[in-house]
Amino acid sequence: xxxxxxxxxxxxxxxxxxxxxxxxxxxxxxxxxxxxxxxxxxxxxxxxxxxxxxxxxxxxxxxxxxxxxxxxxxxxxxxxxxxxxxxxxxxxxxxxxxxxxxxxxxxxxxxxxxxxxxxxxxxxxxxxxxxxxxxxxxxxxxxxxxxxxxxxxxxxxxxxxxxxxxxxxxxxxxxxxxxxxxxxxxxxxxxxxxxxxxxxxxxxxxxxxxxxxxxxxxxxxxxxxxxxxxxxxxxxxxxxxxxxxxxxxxxxxxxxxxxxxxxxxxxxxxxxxxxxxxxxxxxxxxxxxxxxxxxxxxxxxxxxxxxxxxxxxxxxxxxxxxxxxxxxxxxxxxxxxxxxxxxxxxxxxxxxxxxxxxxxxxxxxxxxxxxxxxxxxxxxxxxxxxxxxxxxxxxxxxxxxxxxxxxxxxxxxxxxxxxxxxxxxxxxxxxxxxxxxxxxxxxxxxxxxxxx
Amino acid sequence: xxxxxxxxxxxxxxxxxxxxxxxxxxxxxxxxxxxxxxxxxxxxxxxxxxxxxxxxxxxxxxxxxxxxxxxxxxxxxxxxxxxxxxxxxxxxxxxxxxxxxxxxxxxxxxxxxxxxxxxxxxxxxxxxxxxxxxxxxxxxxxxxxxxxxxxxxxxxxxxxxxxxxxxxxxxxxxxxxxxxxxxxxxxxxxxxxxxxxxxxxxxxxxxxxxxxxxxxxxxxxxxxxxxxxxxxxxxxxxxxxxxxxxxxxxxxxxxxxxxxxxxxxxxxxxxxxxxxxxxxxxxxxxxxxxxxxxxxxxxxxxxxxxxxxxxxxxxxxxxxxxxxxxxxxxxxxxxxxxxxxxxxxxxxxxxxxxxxxxxxxxxxxxxxxxxxxxxxxxxxxxxxxxxxxxxxxxxxxxxxxxxxxx
Numbered sequence: 001x002x003x004x005x006x007x008x009x010x011x012x013x014x015x016x017x018x019x020x021x022x023x024x025x026x027x028x029x030x031x032x033x034x035x036x037x038x039x040x041x042x043x044x045x046x047x048x049x050x051x052x053x054x055x056x057x058x059x060x061x062x063x064x065x066x067x068x069x070x071x072x073x074x075x076x077x078x079x080x081x082x083x084x085x086x087x088x089x090x091x092x093x094x095x096x097x098x099x100x101x102x103x104x105x106x107x108x109x110x111x112x113x114x115x116x117x118x119x120x121x122x123x124x125x126x127x128x129x130x131x132x133x134x135x136x137x138x139x140x141x142x143x144x145x146x147x148x149x150x151x152x153x154x155x156x157x158x159x160x161x162x163x164x165x166x167x168x169x170x171x172x173x174x175x176x177x178x179x180x181x182x183x184x185x186x187x188x189x190x191x192x193x194x195x196x197x198x199x200x201x202x203x204x205x206x207x208x209x210x211x212x213x214x215x216x217x218x219x220x221x222x223x224x225x226x227x228x229x230x231x232x233x234x235x236x237x238x239x240x241x242x243x244x245x246x247x248x249x250x251x252x253x254x255x256x257x258x259x260x261x262x263x264x265x266x267x268x269x270x271x272x273x274x275x276x277x278x279x280x281x282x283x284x285x286x287x288x289x290x291x292x293x294x295x296x297x298x299x300x301x302x303x304x305x306x307x308x309x310x311x312x313x314x315x316x317x318x319x320x321x322x323x324x325x326x327x328x329x330x331x332x333x334x335x336x337x338x339x340x341x342x343x344x345x346x347x348x349x350x351x352x353x354x355x356x357x358x359x360x361x362x363x364x365x366x367x368x369x370x371x372x373x374x375x376x377x378x379x380x381x382x383x384x385x386x387x388x389x390x391x392x393x394x395x396x397x398x399x400x401x402x403x404x405x406x407x408x409x410x411x412x413x414x415x416x417x418x419x420x421x422x423x424x425x426x427x428x429x430x431x432x433x434x435x436x437x438x439x440x441x442x443x444x445x446x447x448x449x450x451x452x
Numbered sequence: 453x454x455x456x457x458x459x460x461x462x463x464x465x466x467x468x469x470x471x472x473x474x475x476x477x478x479x480x481x482x483x484x485x486x487x488x489x490x491x492x493x494x495x496x497x498x499x500x501x502x503x504x505x506x507x508x509x510x511x512x513x514x515x516x517x518x519x520x521x522x523x524x525x526x527x528x529x530x531x532x533x534x535x536x537x538x539x540x541x542x543x544x545x546x547x548x549x550x551x552x553x554x555x556x557x558x559x560x561x562x563x564x565x566x567x568x569x570x571x572x573x574x575x576x577x578x579x580x581x582x583x584x585x586x587x588x589x590x591x592x593x594x595x596x597x598x599x600x601x602x603x604x605x606x607x608x609x610x611x612x613x614x615x616x617x618x619x620x621x622x623x624x625x626x627x628x629x630x631x632x633x634x635x636x637x638x639x640x641x642x643x644x645x646x647x648x649x650x651x652x653x654x655x656x657x658x659x660x661x662x663x664x665x666x667x668x669x670x671x672x673x674x675x676x677x678x679x680x681x682x683x684x685x686x687x688x689x690x691x692x693x694x695x696x697x698x699x700x701x702x703x704x705x706x707x708x709x710x711x712x713x714x715x716x717x718x719x720x721x722x723x724x725x726x727x728x729x730x731x732x733x734x735x736x737x738x739x740x741x742x743x744x745x746x747x748x749x750x751x752x753x754x755x756x757x758x759x760x761x762x763x764x765x766x767x768x769x770x771x772x773x774x775x776x777x778x779x780x781x782x783x784x785x786x787x788x789x790x791x792x793x794x795x796x797x798x799x800x801x802x803x804x805x806x807x808x809x810x811x812x813x814x815x816x817x818x819x820x821x822x823x824x825x826x827x828x829x830x831x832x833x834x835x836x837x838x839x840x841x842x843x844x845x846x847x848x849x850x851x852x853x854x855x856x857x858x
Contacts, residue, residue, distance in 0.1 A: 017671040024670030024760040025698035031763055032704060032711045034803035042800040073464040076496055077534035082632065102464065105498055175630040177598075178707040180801065 036179030046078030047191050054198040065100070067202055068167065071195060072102040075171050079191065080181070083151050084171035087117065089164075094119050096168050108150065115148060117141075123158045124165050130156040133183035134176050145170065152176070153184055159196045161203035169196055239297045240308035242281070244272075244315060245290040253288075265289065267325075271318050279311035454544035454655060454852050456788035457481020458821040460529040461537040466498040469537045470505020477541040478509065480821055486510050488542040488549050488650075490790075491518035491637050492825045495627025496535050499635040499642045506539060507640075514541070515551050517650055519586055519636035520627030522795040525809040525824025527816065532798050532826055533628065540788065540823045546655030546852070548578045551648065553638045558591045558645040561602050565609020568647050573613050577651065582658035584790070584848070585610075585622030587647035589828035590634050598631050598737055600624070602681060603829045603840030604749040606647060617838045619658040621848045623792045624829030624840070629710075629801055631828070657784075657853045661777045662832045663770050663845035665797055665808070666732045667725060668715050670698075670760030678754055681736075682744040686758075690743030695735075698760065702738075709735040709745070710796065713843060715761035716752070718835070728835065732761055734796075734842040748829060749840050763843060765797055765808045774815030774847060785852040789816055791824035792846040798826060808845060820849070 001009075053074060054067075062070065072084045083103035087096035096119060098112040119141065122128035132142050132154050146152055154172025158165040169192060175181050246252075246268065253261045265288065272291055276283055280301055281293040293311070296304035459476025463469040470491075478486065489510050493502055506516065523532020542549075552575075554568035572583070587606060591599040603624055611617065627634045636643050652658065673694065677685035686694040695712065699705050705712055712735040719729025737746040752758070791812050799807045809824045816822050831838060832846040 020669075020671045021698055021760065024762065025700075027669055027762050028712070028760055029699055029704065031803060035711060035801055038803040039800045073535075076464065077462075080533060082496075082628075082630070103496060106500065173630065174632050176707075177630075178703060179705075179711075180708055181630055 032179060036182075039180050040182075043078065043080055050074040050078050051191075051194055051198060054195060054202070062202065064166070064203060064206065067199060068100050069102075071169075071199065072100060072171075075195070076102050079171070079188075080173065081171045082174045083149060083154075084169070085112075085149060087168040087170060089124075089167075090116055092116075094121055094124055096123075099167070104149075111148075117144065117148065119168065123168060126158055126160040126163070126165065128156075128158060129189060130154070130170075131184055131186070131189050132156075132172070133185065135183065155184055155189055155192050157189070157192055157196055159199045159203075161200050161207070166200070166203055169199075237297050238304070239294045240304040241284075241292065241294040242308045242312050242315075243290070243292045244312070245288075246319070249289040267322055268319070271322055272315060275311055275314050275318060279307055279314070281308070281311055454542070454547055454787050455481045455483050456540060456542045456821045456850070457483055458526045458788075458823045459539045459541070460524060460526045462529075462531060462535050463537075464496070464535045466493075466501035467505040467508075469493070469497060469535060470502040470507075470539075471509045472505075473537045473539040474506040474509035474541070477539040481541055481543065483541050483543040486514040486541040486543050487547075489514045489516045489518075490540040490542075490650075490823065491516060491537075492521040492524060492539075492625075492823070493518075493537040493627075494522060494524075494533065494535060495520050495632050495634060497537065499637065502537065503637055503640070503642065510541065512640075515549055516637055516639055517551055517586065517648055519588065519625035519648075520634040521625060522628050522826035523798060523824075524826075525791060525793070525813060525822065527813060527818060527822045530807060530809055530813065530824070532795070533800070538823050538825065540790070540821065542788065544655065547652055548654040550575060550577065550651040550653070551638065552651070553641075553643070553646055553648045555643055555646040557587060557601050557606060557647050562605035562609040564647055565606040565611075566613050567609075568606075568649055569610035569613025572610075572649055572651060573615075575651075577653035579653055580657070581618040582652045582656060582850070583618060583620040583622075584650040584652075584658075585620060585647065585831055586636070586650070587622070587624055588634050588636055588643075588645050589624030589626045590631050591645070600631070600736055600748060600828065601645065602749055603831060604751055607831070607838055607840060611838070617833070619660070620831070620833070620838055621658070621660045621790075621792065621846050622831030623825065623827035623846075624831075625825075626795065626828035629795055652850065655853055657851045659777070659849045659851065660832050661773060661847040661849075662834060662841070663773060663808070663847065664727050664730070664732065665765040665794075665802075665843055665845070666713055666715060666730070666761040666763055668717065668730065668759040669762040672721070672757045672759055675752055675754055675756045675758065678752060679742075679744070681747045681750045681752075682739055682742065683747060683752055684742060684744045691745045692738055692740070692743040695745065706738045706740075709738050711763075712745075713761040713763055714752075714758045716756055716758050721757070730761075731834070731839065732842045732844065733758070748842060751840075763796070763802055765802060765804060765806075767806055767808060767811050770808050770811040770845070771815050774812055777847070777849075778815065786820050786849045787852055788850040789820045789822045790848040790850075791822065792827050792830050792832075792848065793824055794830055794841075794843045794845065795826040795828060796843055797845060812845070812847060 054071060068086045072086065075081050075084050081103070084101065085098050086100040088099040089095070090097055095116050097116045101109060101112065120128055130142065130145075132146070132152075134153065136142065145154065145156065149170070149172075151172045152174065153176050154170055156168060156170040159167045159169055171192065172184065173181060176183050252264075268289065269286075276291075276293050279295075280299065281295050282297060282299075283291065283293055285292040293308075295301050295308050301307055457477045457480030459473040459478070459480060461469040461472040461476070463472055474489070477483075477489075489506060491503070491506055503516070510516075521536075521538070523530070523534075524536040524538035526538060529536075552568060552571040554564045554571065557564040572581075587601060587603065589600050591601045601624070603622075625634055625636065633644065636646050636648060638646065638648055673686050675683055675686055675691075676688050677683075683691045685691055696702055699712070714733045714735065716731045716733065717729055718731065719726050731751065733752060734748050735745045736748050738744070739746050791809060793809050793812075796802060797808050799805055812824065813822065830841045830844040830846045832841060832844070833839070834841065
């Protein structure tokens with residue numbers, strides 16, 4: 001082989017070596033990019049799954065603490081975040097403290113008890129955002145958060161509801177390394193915005209449900225939609241109150257089997273509920289056959305007294321008509337066995353489907369629970385207690401201790417008042433004037449004054 | 453009677469996860485009283501609470517060893533990057549269980565290896581030893597950069613103490629592909645930077661099957677200068693420059709060089725590809741100041757020729773090899789399988805929809821309790837020599853044997 005040939009072979013060899021390396025490198029680049037894309041795609045898929053899970057959680061009214069804790073778990077499991085914290089507002093403006101967290105050892109979390117962090121007012125306004133990656137400029141707040149949570153890279157944003165922050169969500173990673181752990185960026189922030197939005201929606205939904213427990217649904221939705229918290233603030237306003245019950249109901253309930261009594265009450269409640277909604281009354285209290293409805297609060301109504309009278313008249317007409325059918329259909333003597341009936345599961349109870357009085361399922365259940373158990377007399381205090389016990393834990397506490405000693409009607413009004421307006425103190429309604437057959441109670445009352 | 457069972461949990465509550473996985477393991481193996489518990493979990497779990505959760509079920513009696521893993525596989529579950537926990541429980545009146553630990557490997561892996569090997573060598577066992585080596589793979593991590601504890605000097609130190617190796621396999625433990633700091637469990641201790649050896653002897657025999665997943669795809673290049681595990685020069689040029697010429701934009705690989713895979717062919721240089729002739733080496737970090745590639749191991753020396761390797765998990769191959777291995781042990785009585793799988797082989801990290809651990813699940817079937825753990829480094833015998841491997845799957849099967857050997 002000549003030198004020229006050898007040189008040619010050598011050149012060919014170099015050429016093919018280069019080409020092989022180029023192809024190998026190209027393959028490796030593609031593989032690296034493919035791995036990174038696949039990893040990110042997996043996380044995105046999981047992110048969507050997370051959002052779907054949160055959406056489902058919102059649809060079934062998961063309590064806020066459970067929702068936040070579930071969110072932290074999902075973030076940790078699916079978004080590749082190493083540590084996450086939910087900070088809740090303290091009593092001081094713009095100050096937050098860790099309330100739930102995930103990814104911290106017990107010894108690290110032990111420090112959170114005394115930790116309070118001051119955030120810019122933008123967070124309370126809902127516009128504050130932090131996306132802290134390797135390129136992020138250090139600020140005193142970023143440095144403090146990094147040090148507090150030993151977390152170099154993170155996202156922090158508020159979870160808003162009704163224009164105020166319910167919490168701040170902070171979540172991040174210990175490492176930033178392309179291509180598998182790229183810097184946190186707008187895409188990650190978008191994911192967290194969606195998470196925060198879903199939590200907010202869930203909070204709104206929960207609030208509507210809570211308001212519905214003692215307000216007409218349309219009123220609850222108006223309040224939530226308008227964000228007019230002022231409707232629920234302390235105030236003094238003239239209201240008109242209607243109290244009604246069925247004359248002779250006690251004797252009737254002692255005579256007939258509980259099933260019969262329940263049937264009558266179902267018909268009665270359904271009919272009265274329609275009228276209360278129609279006349280835009282606010283159902284304050286229900287106990288067996290007794291109802292208390294007031295007008296001009298919290299939604300203002302022109303001529304509330306006249307509206308109350310109109311409703312009372314309509315109620316009377318409806319009950320008269322109802323009484324005839326009830327007597328024909330139900331009020332026939334039956335065997336008396338002397339034992340309590342086994343009633344249906346609350347979820348299947350016809351009462352829930354028929355009743356049109358205000359209140360969510362829990363509220364209705366609570367109010368009617370003594371009746372379902374066969375009790376034929378209902379004590380407003382017991383009903384109030386039953387209702388109170390169903391409320392979220394954070395609403396319990398000493399707020400109700402001061403109502404001891406108030407007359408029953410006052411306690412019940414106090415319950416509604418404190419729940420709806422977050423007040424600590426109220427007064428019993430005054431000015432309920434008289435009771436008229438069969439449904440005739442129109443009066444005026446001064447709404448409770450929250451001020452001591 | 454020797455029984456084994458495997459349990460799994462994804463409960464984010466570490467205590468509940470530990471108890472759930474332990475309970476499932478005991479039920480799976482129909483074990484009333486365990487003698488040994490292997491515990492692995494991702495780094496998302498609190499090590500104290502997880503251990504306590506396991507202990508609340510198995511009691512204080514059984515030996516307990518384990519550490520972090522990026523993910524877990526069992527016969528019925530496979531997951532990683534979440535809250536996965538895997539527990540294997542063993543009960544036996546014929547298998548002798550010995551456990552050893554040597555801490556402080558981050559300071560000197562070789563010395564730690566000697567010390568650990570000495571502990572084992574001083575002990576007398578019942579018949580042949582079977583060693584499962586587990587060590588903390590992460591030396592330093594988080595924002596300041598990645599550094600790993602090296603298996604090669606650890607193994608060299610143990611070899612110096614033990615002389616020859618019995619049946620052995622092992623793993624470098626890590627809790628996520630972010631290589632955050634890890635913890636290990638040894639009895640009731642929770643440690644870091646430790647190497648542990650579980651030695652089974654008596655009525656047990658351990659077989660291993662090595663599953664690779666890389667093929668050479670580039671031309672040969674020669675290492676011309678090294679310093680420990682730092683490859684300083686390739687073909688007479690700074691090693692970083694050589695790789696950068698090939699791979700281009702450093703931002704695509706320098707931050708996370710674990711995806712850069714190099715291979716050393718110990719067989720016929722120009723012969724057909726033979727898997728068993730290749731050792732795969734991952735680049736752990738880039739030393740920008742020295743222009744060097746920092747490798748997982750110190751196995752690359754001056755004069756070594758290497759090639760770029762293409763990662764490729766051949767699923768049909770995995771299935772075939774496992775099935776072959778299963779047939780080869782027909783008539784024996786395997787009671788437990790441990791699959792040590794490189795974390796980089798997980799589908800989300802190697803760019804594949806399939807999981808090679810799922811292939812192992814299918815190939816193993818329902819007959820043997822299977823615990824799969826994702827590792828940073830895999831240890832197995834290749835060519836008769838115990839080696840630290842990368843991007844490899846190691847399937848370990850424990851079989852019952854009589855005192856006579858079968």
